[in-house]
Amino acid sequence: MNGKENGGGSSRMTEDARITIAEFERIVEESLPLAAAWKIETRALHHGRATLRLGFDAGFLRPGGTISGPIQMGLADVAIFAALLGAIGPVPGAVTSNLSINFLRRPKPSPLIAEARMLKVGRKLAVGEVELYSEGDPEMLAHVVATYAIPAA
Template sequence: MKVTFEELNRFLQDQFPQGAAYGSLQKLGDGWAEMTLDVDDGHLRPGGTVSGPVMMGLADVTVYAALLSKIGLVPLAVTTNLNINFLRKPQAHTPIRAKATMLKVGRTMGVGEVFVYSEGVDEPVAHSTMTYSIPPEKYQN
């Protein structure tokens, strides 16, 4: 692992403070991460369900954390593709959690997947795959 939980958490707070709106880092391992978002009224869409963009944001930041666990603190690693399938309605006013795993990390790109769960429900509410572009070393600082 190229970065500790504490280092990544500090990096996210310092370099990506808007990321807190998408969830908080709970666990980190070599090529995987888990985040949680406390759902409130601002995260709901009409019909009383968590909005798609909220789940996509949580999924994206969770894969970013999993990627950085493999490559280190590279701020300019960016999402180039995100596919998401919404599988079932999440519980309103219940935290959602995401579990991301990197499937492949190369020199110039990383591919990961993430499952999003509504707390207390065993089946995922969404599944996403995404690709990140990793900048050349000369642009990594």
């Protein structure tokens, strides 16, 4: 899925991040209290890419031991936000305009890993995708595509 026939991804995606993990985590604490309360951890942050981890918490469970949908959606949303700010820096006011999630497998009661990358970062709109995994398990749990509206500079 990396467009090898076309010579690989955009060169933009290999540039350095425009925000540090510490700066991003401060923004989450200030502007996304729900995500901060879940103790989402930013593992890696690049220009248009990010890896986040959500530690396991029994309160996230659905019966049967699976992690509830809104938790997965919330994690994915923050992961794309991280990848976006990695690309544009700490621009205030970017908001999710659309999020579409496909639930593929039931998560186990273990930490979640979110791998996000931006597909496009335009002046007004940015689109990113996220893959969710149970930590240490190669089977994708959920796939998310989301659009962010970027306020005029």
